[in-house]
Amino acid sequence: MKKKEFLLKENTVYKFYYFITKGLVRSFYVDNKGNEKITLFALDNWWVTNMESFVKTTPSTQYIQAIENTTVLYLSKEELDQLYIEVPKLERLFRIITENMLIANLRKTDVFLQMKSSDRYFNFVENLPNFVQRVPQYMIASYLEITPEYLSELRRKTK
Amino acid sequence: MKKKEFLLKENTVYKFYYFITKGLVRSFYVDNKGNEKITLFALDNWWVTNMESFVKTTPSTQYIQAIENTTVLYLSKEELDQLYIEVPKLERLFRIITENMLIANLRKTDVFLQMKSSDRYFNFVENLPNFVQRVPQYMIASYLEITPEYLSELRRKTK
Numbered sequence: 242m243k244k245k246e247f248l249l250k251e252n253t254v255y256k257f258y259y260f261i262t263k264g265l266v267r268s269f270y271v272d273n274k275g276n277e278k279i280t281l282f283a284l285d286n287w288w289v290t291n292m293e294s295f296v297k298t299t300p301s302t303q304y305i306q307a308i309e310n311t312t313v314l315y316l317s318k319e320e321l322d323q324l325y326i327e328v329p330k331l332e333r334l335f336r337i338i339t340e341n342m343l344i345a346n347l348r349k350t351d352v353f354l355q356m357k358s359s360d361r362y363f364n365f366v367e368n369l370p371n372f373v374q375r376v377p378q379y380m381i382a383s384y385l386e387i388t389p390e391y392l393s394e395l396r397r398k399t400k
Numbered sequence: 401m402k403k404k405e406f407l408l409k410e411n412t413v414y415k416f417y418y419f420i421t422k423g424l425v426r427s428f429y430v431d432n433k434g435n436e437k438i439t440l441f442a443l444d445n446w447w448v449t450n451m452e453s454f455v456k457t458t459p460s461t462q463y464i465q466a467i468e469n470t471t472v473l474y475l476s477k478e479e480l481d482q483l484y485i486e487v488p489k490l491e492r493l494f495r496i497i498t499e500n501m502l503i504a505n506l507r508k509t510d511v512f513l514q515m516k517s518s519d520r521y522f523n524f525v526e527n528l529p530n531f532v533q534r535v536p537q538y539m540i541a542s543y544l545e546i547t548p549e550y551l552s553e554l555r556r557k558t559k
Contacts, residue, residue: 272514280510293503302511329488336495343502344452350509351439352461355431 242313248305255294255301257315261287264311265375269383270303279384282308282372288338308376358387362395401472407464414453414460416474420446423470424534428542429462438543441467441531447497467535517546521554 242248248266249255261283268281268291280303283289294301295318316324324331353361362385366373373381382392401407407425408414420442427440427450439462442448453460454477475483483490512520521544525532532540541551 270510270514278514292499292506296499296503325492329491332488332491332495333484336491336498339495339498339502340451340455343498343505344455346502346505346509347451350505351429355429355437 242307242311244307244310246307248307248311248313249291249301249303251302251304252300253294254298255291256298256317258288258290258295258318258321259305259313259315261285261289262312262314264313265308266305266311267308267376267380267384268303268305277383279380282376282380282384284371284375288342292339292342308380358385358391359395361385362387362392363399366399401466401470403466403469405466407466407470407472408450408460408462410461410463411459412453413457414450415457415476417447417449417454417477417480418464418472418474420444420448421471421473423472424467425464425470426467426535426539426543427462427464436542438539441535441539441543443530443534447501451498451501467539517544517550518554520544521546521551522558525558 242264248259251270263285265282265284266289267279268283268289269277269279272278281289289305291301291303291305293299298318321331321335325335353364356364362381365381365385376384378392378396379389382389385392401423407418410429422444424441424443425448426438427442427448428436428438431437440448448464450460450462450464452458457477480490480494484494512523515523521540524540524544535543537551537555538548541548544551
């Protein structure tokens with residue numbers, strides 16, 4: 242995928258589970274005021290899809306878009322279900338991947354979003370330095386639910 | 401567990417994965433202003449733990465407390481890891497349970513919390529009527545991130 246290309250769009254069923262071999266994508270939805278709200282970044286060696294849409298074959302409310310030129314491998318739900326039967330150890334792999342996705346999401350919602358916005362930024366910088374270098378500023382601000390202006394201010398403070 | 405008894409407390413490692421045979425529990429944390437913030441309800445036939453604490457054997461930031469007298473079965477991490485080896489089909493079961501937990505959490509964070517507070521309440525009433533009957537009002541208000549006063553107002557409207 243070229244930079245800015247959509248891997249998946251809103252209102253479509255996410256038929257594939259993607260593995261990013263190289264690159265960076267974001268997942269976002271558009272709120273009722275028309276603002277893009279970023280819910281997830283994923284880069285090299287991460288699996289990504291919209292889990293509800295993929296598992297339940299329902300239309301997604303989110304987009305996935307490339308932030309850099311990105312190369313992915315992908316499996317359809319049918320292929321993965323067949324692989325689970327042929328290679329039972331894949332159940333273990335995806336049980337563990339899913340646990341880690343759940344932990345990351347719970348960490349964001351139950352811990353991270355309770356922090357002061359400045360602490361959210363410093364925590365993000367400390368834990369995900371790769372993202373800070375590769376993701377545009379305004380996208381980080383959206384993900385952290387802080388304004389781009391405040392993010393610029395925090396960046397100046399840390400230099 | 402008797403009503404109000406704690407299944408698990410903050411700052412302890414959650415050593416068990418619980419299956420609720422009968423009853424109702426809530427998970428919550430205490431924010432920096434001393435307010436209880438409810439993140440989860442779980443009732444009959446649900447699995448519950450703090451996933452990060454259980455999987456990574458780190459101290460949890462949350463409590464789990466019985467809202468009603470509650471009966472649970474439980475497995476330790478060591479027992480479950482052993483069972484995965486002895487009964488590989490359990491990998492599938494827990495892969496699917498974990499997917500559903502992730503979907504529920506994503507639904508809450510990416511869809512539900514973007515709704516207007518009145519829509520959150522009506523959506524909750526429609527989708528989880530059991531909870532509305534069994535969970536005290538002020539706990540529902542905490543979970544939905546609306547004030548108890550506004551929740552009372554919404555209830556009057558729907559009668």
